[in-house]
Amino acid sequence: MSTTVGTSQESMILTIDEAAAYLAIPKATLYTWRTRRVGFGPRAVKMGGCLRYRRADLDAWIVEHLEPAEGE
Numbered sequence: 001m002s003t004t005v006g007t008s009q010e011s012m013i014l015t016i017d018e019a020a021a022y023l024a025i026p027k028a029t030l031y032t033w034r035t036r037r038v039g040f041g042p043r044a045v046k047m048g049g050c051l052r053y054r055r056a057d058l059d060a061w062i063v064e065h066l067e068p069a070e071g072e
Contacts, residue, residue, distance in 0.1 A: 012055040019053035
């Protein structure tokens with residue numbers, strides 16, 4: 001029986017540059033959210049002193065911040 005490591009898009013680990021590009025925001029905004037608006041931005045992982053973001057966490061954060069549709 002073989003085991004496979006998940007390679008789906010949701011399990012991807014992104015650098016801060018990649019996460020910023022994925023969210024279409026400046027990298028500085030992610031840093032600001034971490035230091036000045038603690039708890040606001042998407043969850044990050046510290047790996048060897050570097051910030052990394054799981055794509056699934058970015059997607060979950062986007063869903064949490066959706067504005068209600070008109071009429072709701």
